[in-house]
Amino acid sequence: MISFSQVTKRYPGGHEALSGVSLAIEQGELVFLTGHSGAGKSTLLKLIAAIERPTSGVVSVSGQNISRLSRRAVPYLRRNIGLVFQDHKLLFDRSVIDNVVLPLDIAGFDRRESLKRARAVIDKVGLLNREKAHPVSLSGGEQQRLCIARALVSRPALLLADEPTGNLDAGYAADIMAMFRDFHQVGTTLVIATHDERAITALGGRTLHLDHGRIGEVPA
C-alpha cells in the first residue's frame, strides 16, 4: 500500500529530515513509528499524505507516485487518508460536531447522514456531551480526541496518526489504542507515530524506528 524507495527529504534551509529511507507497508498492516524528537516521524507521515514532497526518491501510495501527483489529484488521495495531526489543526470558530463533520461536507455527503456518523464517532471518543462546545473550551486531551474523531469519521482505508496519545492519560490512551485495534481488525491500514511503549506492547504489530532521518526495523 505504501512504499518508500531511497527517499530523502531536505527542508528549505538545508536540514535533512529523512535520508535514504526505504520501506514497504502492506494493506491492513499496523505499524508503529518511533524515534527521538526531531527524528523525522512527522515528516515521514506528511510525505505519505502529500503534505510534503520528497527531495529525491519515490514515495508511492496505493500505486500512485506522490511526487508526480497533480495538484488536482491530491484532494482525492487525502479523502482516503485519516489524518491525526500532532498539533490537532482544529477549527476554533466552530463546534465539536461541526469540526468532525467537515471531512464529510468536503466529500459531499448528505448532511443528515453526516451528522449521524459524526455523532457516533464523537460518542466513541467520549465527547458526546461536549458536542456543541467549541474547541477552545476543551482540554488538551479532549482536543486530541476531537482530532482523532475527525480522522475516523470518513472511515478511511489508511489512518496516519502523529502522536495520537501524547496528551492523554493512561486510561484514555488505552481506549484510543483499543479503537485503533478495532479499526485494524476491520482491515484499515494504520501508521502511528508514538513514544507510548505500553501501547506498542499491548497492540503488537510492527515497529519502525527512525534515528536522525535513517530508518531501521525493530525486531519484535
Added chain:
Amino acid sequence: MIGWLRHHRHALVTTLRRLGTQPFTTLLTALAMGVAISLPSGLYLGLGNLARVASDLPAQPEISLFLNVGASAEQKQAIAARLKQPDIEQARYVPRDQALATLSASQDLADITAGLTENPLPDAWIVRPQASSREALVRLSDSLTKLPGVAETHLDSQWAERLQAALDIGRTVVWVLGGLFAIALIAISGNAIRAQVLARRDEILVSRLIGATDWHIRRPFLYLGALQGLLGGLAAGGVLAIAGTILQAPVEHLAGLYGSTFHLLPPNGTEIAAVLGLTTLFGWLGAWLSVTRALHQVEAAR
C-alpha cells in the same frame, strides 16, 4: 449530479451564514457598491427622461428660401405658386427691404447696417413644411433649391440636432462611466472577498489537508462575491428610488410651468434585471480574481 447539487447548496448555506455573521460589513460593502452603480444608472435614467421631453416638444423645422437678386417676376410667381402646394403648411414672404429694416432695428447690428450704401439682402420666404422627418425635410429643401430663381435654401432644424447630439454625448458618457464603475465594483468586491479569504486562512488550510478541492474552497467565496454584487445592485435601486421620490415633485412643478404633464418614469423591468444581473456578474468576477490570488498567498505563507 446529486453530489454536485449538494456541494452548491452547501456552499450557498455557508455563504449566507457568513453574510449573516457580519451584517455590518455586508451592509457597508453593498452600500459602497450601490452608490457607485447608482451614478451611471441614474444618469442613464435621467437621459431617458430627457429624451422623452425632447421628443414631446414641437420641433417646428423651418426652411429659409433665398431668391436670386435678379429673379424675374414670372419666377417669383412660380415660386409663390409652388409654396401653396399641400406639402407646405405655411409660407411667409419677407421682402429684402423688410429684412433690412428688421436687422437695423436690432441693437447690435444697427451700426453695421447704417454703414451700408445699398441693401445686400435678398428677398426670402420662410417656409414651414408639413413633414417633420429629417429625410423628408432634406428632400423638400433640395427640390426647392432647384426652382428657377432660387439662390439657396437653408434648412433650420439645428435646435433639434443639437439636442440630439448632446443626448448622444450623454449616452457615451453613461457607457464610459458604466465601464469605470464596473471596474470600481470589481475592486470593491475583490477587496471584500480578499479580507474574507485572509480571515478564513485556518479553515482553508485545514480543509485542504483533509481533501478539499480548489473548487470546494473557492465556491463559497464566489457565491459571496455574486451575492454581495446583487445586494449592491439592490442598494443602487434603493438610492435611485429615493432620488426619484425627492425629484418627482420639483420636476412636475417645472413641467407645470411649461404647461406640460410630464413626470419622471422609473426604469422598466428589463433595465432593473440588467443592472442586477450585471452587478451580480461583476461581484462574482471581483471575487474570482481576488480569491485566486489570496489563496496563493495563504498557501505560500503556510
